[in-house]
Amino acid sequence: xxxxxxxxxxxxxxxxxxxxxxxxxxxxxxxxxxxxxxxxxxxxxxxxxxxxxxxxxxxxxxxxxxxxxxxxxxxxxxxxxxxxxxxxxxxxxxxxxxxxxxxxxxxxxxxxxxxxxxxxxxxxxxxxxxxxxxxxxxxxxxxxxxxxxxxxxxxxxxxxxxxxxxxxxxxxxxxxxxxxxxxxxxxxxxxxxxxxxxxxxxxxxxxxxxxxxxxxxxxxxxxxxxxxxxxxxxxxxxxxxxxxxxxxxxxxxxxxxxxxxxxxxxxxxxxxxxxxxxxxxxxxxxxxxxxxxxxxx
Amino acid sequence: xxxxxxxxxxxxxxxxxxxxxxxxxxxxxxxxxxxxxxxxxxxxxxxxxxxxxxxxxxxxxxxxxxxxxxxxxxxxxxxxxxxxxxxxxxxxxxxxxxxxxxxxxxxxxxxxxxxxxxxxxxxxxxxxxxxxxxxxxxxxxxxxxxxxxxxxxxxxxxxxxxxxxxxxxxxxxxxxxxxxxxxxxxxxxxxxxxxxxxxxxxxxxxxxxxxxxxxxxxxxxxxxxxxxxxxxxxxxxxxxxxxxxxxxxxxxxxxxxxxxxxxxxxxxxxxxxxxxxxxxxxxxxxxxxxxxxxxxxxxxxxxxxxxxxxxxxxxxxxxxxxxxxxxxxxxxxxxxxxxxxxxxxxxxxxxxxxxxxxxxxxxxx
Amino acid sequence: xxxxxxxxxxxxxxxxxxxxxxxxxxxxxxxxxxxxxxxxxxxxxxxxxxxxxxxxxxxxxxxxxxxxxxxxxxxxxxxxxxxxxxxxxxxxxxxxxxxxxxxxxxxxxxxxxxxxxxxxxxxxxxxxxxxxxxxxxxxxxxxxxxxxxxxxxxxxxxxxxxxxxxxxxxxxxxxxxxxxxxxxxxxxxxxxxxxxxxxxxxxxxxxxxxxxxxxxxxxxxxxxxxxxxxxxxxxxxxxxxxxxxxxxxxxx
Numbered sequence: 003x004x005x006x007x008x009x010x011x012x013x014x015x016x017x018x019x020x021x022x023x024x025x026x027x028x029x030x031x032x033x034x035x036x037x038x039x040x041x042x043x044x045x046x047x048x049x050x051x052x053x054x055x056x057x058x059x060x061x062x063x064x065x066x067x068x069x070x071x072x073x074x075x076x077x078x079x080x081x082x083x084x085x086x087x088x089x090x091x092x093x094x095x096x097x098x099x100x101x102x103x104x105x106x107x108x109x110x111x112x113x114x115x116x117x118x119x120x121x122x123x124x125x126x127x128x129x130x131x132x133x134x135x136x137x138x139x140x141x142x143x144x145x146x147x148x149x150x151x152x153x154x155x156x157x158x159x160x161x162x163x164x165x166x167x168x169x170x171x172x173x174x175x176x177x178x179x180x181x182x183x184x185x186x187x188x189x190x191x192x193x194x195x196x197x198x199x200x201x202x203x204x205x206x207x208x209x210x211x212x213x214x215x216x217x218x219x220x221x222x223x224x225x226x227x228x229x230x231x232x233x234x235x236x237x238x239x240x241x242x243x244x245x246x247x248x249x250x251x252x253x254x255x256x257x258x259x260x261x262x263x264x265x266x267x268x269x270x271x272x273x274x275x276x277x278x279x280x281x282x283x284x285x286x287x288x289x290x291x292x293x294x295x296x297x298x299x
Numbered sequence: 300x301x302x303x304x305x306x307x308x309x310x311x312x313x314x315x316x317x318x319x320x321x322x323x324x325x326x327x328x329x330x331x332x333x334x335x336x337x338x339x340x341x342x343x344x345x346x347x348x349x350x351x352x353x354x355x356x357x358x359x360x361x362x363x364x365x366x367x368x369x370x371x372x373x374x375x376x377x378x379x380x381x382x383x384x385x386x387x388x389x390x391x392x393x394x395x396x397x398x399x400x401x402x403x404x405x406x407x408x409x410x411x412x413x414x415x416x417x418x419x420x421x422x423x424x425x426x427x428x429x430x431x432x433x434x435x436x437x438x439x440x441x442x443x444x445x446x447x448x449x450x451x452x453x454x455x456x457x458x459x460x461x462x463x464x465x466x467x468x469x470x471x472x473x474x475x476x477x478x479x480x481x482x483x484x485x486x487x488x489x490x491x492x493x494x495x496x497x498x499x500x501x502x503x504x505x506x507x508x509x510x511x512x513x514x515x516x517x518x519x520x521x522x523x524x525x526x527x528x529x530x531x532x533x534x535x536x537x538x539x540x541x542x543x544x545x546x547x548x549x550x551x552x553x554x555x556x557x558x559x560x561x562x563x564x565x566x567x568x569x570x571x572x573x574x575x576x577x578x579x580x581x582x583x584x585x586x587x588x589x590x591x592x593x594x595x596x597x598x599x600x601x602x603x604x605x606x607x608x609x610x611x612x613x614x615x616x617x618x619x620x621x622x623x624x625x626x627x628x629x630x631x632x633x634x635x636x637x638x639x640x641x642x643x644x645x646x647x648x649x650x651x652x653x654x655x656x657x658x659x660x661x662x663x664x
Numbered sequence: 665x666x667x668x669x670x671x672x673x674x675x676x677x678x679x680x681x682x683x684x685x686x687x688x689x690x691x692x693x694x695x696x697x698x699x700x701x702x703x704x705x706x707x708x709x710x711x712x713x714x715x716x717x718x719x720x721x722x723x724x725x726x727x728x729x730x731x732x733x734x735x736x737x738x739x740x741x742x743x744x745x746x747x748x749x750x751x752x753x754x755x756x757x758x759x760x761x762x763x764x765x766x767x768x769x770x771x772x773x774x775x776x777x778x779x780x781x782x783x784x785x786x787x788x789x790x791x792x793x794x795x796x797x798x799x800x801x802x803x804x805x806x807x808x809x810x811x812x813x814x815x816x817x818x819x820x821x822x823x824x825x826x827x828x829x830x831x832x833x834x835x836x837x838x839x840x841x842x843x844x845x846x847x848x849x850x851x852x853x854x855x856x857x858x859x860x861x862x863x864x865x866x867x868x869x870x871x872x873x874x875x876x877x878x879x880x881x882x883x884x885x886x887x888x889x890x891x892x893x894x895x896x897x898x899x900x901x902x903x904x905x906x907x908x909x910x911x912x913x914x915x916x
Contacts (some may be wrong), residue, residue: 030426035426036426036429036430039454090624090628093628093631093632093634093635094627094628094631096633097627097632098427098631099424099426099632100359100363100365100588101627101630101631102424103365103426103429104365104426104580104584104623104627105623105624105627105628107577107580107623108620108621108622108623108624108627109624110620111577111616111617111619111620111623112617112620112624114616114618115614115617115620116617118616118617119613119614119617168564178354223622227573231430231433231434234430235430235434238427238430267445267460269441269443269444269445269460270442270445270460272437272441273437273438273442273625274437276434276435276437276438277438279430279431279434280419280420280431280434280435283419283420283423283427283431284419287422287423287427306810312692349863379842380866419814505779507749508778508779508780508781509775509778509779510723512773512775512778512779512785513764513768513771513772513773513775513778513788513789513792514775514778515778516757516761516764516765517765517768518757519754519757519761520754520757520765523755523756523757524752524754524755526716526736526748526752527748527752527753527754528734528754528765529716529736529737529740530714530736530740530746530752530829531740531745531765531766531768531828531829531831532737532740532743532768532769532832533737533765533768534737535737541775628762
């Protein structure tokens with residue numbers, strides 16, 4: 003394979019990371035919390051699609067068409083995201099970050115173990131949602147999944163940026179992440195804005211989960227953990243709280259991961275990705291596009 | 300003026316008394332032959348978990364920083380000590396001496412890693428610290444799984460990212476010590492409950508004494524208010540590093556217990572990865588953040604229960620996860636807090652005030 | 665003898681000059697007031713003096729030695745202690761422990777002797793307890809020594825913060841709105857305490873305050889800040905008569 007192929011599949015993987023990282027970054031921006039369970043929402047999304055589309059698992063399910071299954075998966079995740087926020091995070095809005103973080107870890111473990119009880123620990127074969135063949139340009143093969151992930155990724159990112167910049171709800175999100183109290187005084191419904199943020203983040207996670215499992219065609223209760231953590235690395239890399247940062251960070255991380263897999267070592271790739279995180283935090287803790295936040299004394 | 304026991308001294312005495320009772324009960328059961336093989340096999344691991352939980356509590360409860368890399372330090376301790384024991388098993392014939400040295404080697408290596416990791420990482424706060432310690436734990440696991448160490452007549456050989464057969468060893472005298480992902484097999488075993496229990500007592504004593512000293516106060520002042528701590532001349536970095544490295548040292552010691560209780564040592568997510576770090580965190584949180592007694596009790600209960608009740612095993616992590624969420628909400632949400640205060644108000648007055656007792660220090664009147 | 669001297673101290677946050685060209689000279693034993701309308705940059709001056717912020721220009725000297733560029737802990741060791749506008753106690757520790765943490769750099773033993781409980785540990789801890797109780801007595805807090813700091817009433821929390829700052833044996837004590845949230849009786853008592861601290865500990869004090877009764881009652885000299893710059897300075901009565909100061913406070 004050529005350098006260009008690696009690069010392209012890196013961009014593809016990076017687009018998935020970017021979609022997940024967007025969820026992290028939006029939630030972080032608005033609630034100042036690291037939603038540890040975000041990675042597991044990806045897994046739930048992939049499992050929902052798998053359950054909906056496969057004829058055997060759910061009794062009486064003939065196996066729904068892919069498009070319907072995708073929609074169900076996105077819906078389930080959106081609902082799940084909102085529920086998680088309402089049940090677990092909302093009561094802790096003024097609690098210490100330690101308490102919130104431990105709760106988020108609890109939610110993450112809860113989702114993983116629920117999936118474990120329902121689906122078992124064995125990985126299930128996941129049929130790619132992409133059904134058309136790949137391209138071949140000048141001897142270079144590009145898989146259909148690569149094309150779809152990059153296209154979907156770019157479309158969503160552009161759409162989301164426009165939504166936040168121009169829609170009323172998007173502006174409300176910006177206001178709430180800047181100052182909850184002031185936003186409330188301006189007549190913004192803080193609770194519903196936070197819910198909306200979790201909803202969008204989780205819907206993106208569902209899309210990311212479906213794409214991820216189409217590229218690496220299997221799903222298990224542990225599927226979400228690694229991409230989840232790596233996407234967090236991407237969000238930090240780009241500057242947590244920054245939406246363009248999450249996109250740039252995600253794509254860069256995907257490229258770094260694929261190129262080090264190709265040219266350094268397959269075994270060490272996770273270590274390299276994490277080393278990137280540590281390096282970024284040492285050199286520029288605010289990431290590529292993050293804002294500096296100082297504590298008021 | 301009369302000297303009275305302070306609240307913290309009293310609390311510490313209860314902790315030691317509790318440990319003494321546990322030891323007596325276990326010995327009594329084992330002498331009378333009432334200890335099933337299942338339970339006796341659990342004794343050393345439970346000691347290990349107590350050490351892990353108590354030492355993590357130093358970071359989470361006393362320093363107030365969330366570390367998700369505790370299993371990584373345990374991994375460093377396990378591997379470094381197992382390598383040490385493998386290399387010296389023909390040189391040092393006295394098992395106990397070799398084990399004691401292995402404990403020191405494992406603890407020291409873990410502490411050194413703690414300092415090396417701590418220097419860059421402890422500047423970060425909250426979420427960042429958690430994720431970076433997690434990342435370090437994973438890096439350590441990946442590196443260990445790609446390390447190869449072998450011995451032949453020419454000496455000890457070390458290599459990364461290769462295989463034993465590619466290391467050009469002398470076939471006749473070749474002795475594999477660490478074989479990448481296959482890990483280490485044949486580490487001399489020390490499965491004594493008494494030794495493990497002594498280690499528990501040492502860990503508890505060191506950490507309790509540390510908490511009730513000048514150093515411990517400095518560490519807790521950082522937890523309560525970093526800016527105020529700096530304003531009264533506390534060197535924040537120094538004391539954070541100290542707490543972090545002591546915590547890592549004992550995680551390393553727990554790793555030594557693990558590797559000398561496991562014939563075939565391998566690094567997986569379950570034993571040295573994220574899963575393990577979370578399990579230790581669960582022990583700390585459910586026992587009560589900042590409570591050493593609580594960490595001891597929760598380790599005993601939460602580790603032995605699923606082994607004894609096999610049906611419970613399947614739901615174990617699910618239930619722990621729910622407990623974790625419920626505990627956090629109950630303890631940190633003003634509404635639920637007030638609600639429970641109302642219900643348990645009368646009950647609480649009968650019980651000794653745990654929080655105040657734990658955190659106060661000696662008062663001489 | 666000059667305790668504190670600053671030369672052209674200033675800081676800007678993203679282009680905004682929060683404090684500009686701040687010059688002050690405080691003599692040993694003085695009770696000096698720093699006043700000004702909200703947002704004038706008073707607390708920022710404290711943060712510059714204690715190393716919480718690094719100034720963009722200018723230098724501060726404590727007893728002639730440069731302190732600018734040092735970290736907060738080093739500046740405390742050099743001899744400046746402070747309290748905070750929004751009280752910052754070690755809330756999960758006892759009242760006694762709060763003061764003992766203030767004594768941290770004056771009563772020392774190694775971590776090892778603490779862990780091993782060597783005789784020196786007990787000896788030093790005893791001395792620390794005695795000293796801390798003495799400090800608490802000065803502020804009438806000896807009864808509450810075993811309470812958690814967070815359980816103290818508001819007024820006593822402010823006093824504890826001063827006791828903790830004094831425990832670090834500073835040469836200069838900075839008090840950030842010590843009377844904030846106090847009723848007139850408590851304020852009157854606080855004035856007595858501040859005077860007592862100055863006389864008893866031979867302390868030099870720089871304080872920020874909005875309560876004009878307190879300021880005119882105990883401060884010997886004043887500096888008035890407005891929009892980050894010095895509006896007036898000098899002996900209290902003189903400054904309070906200054907028409908510019910009156911305008912800044914009451915408007916045109």
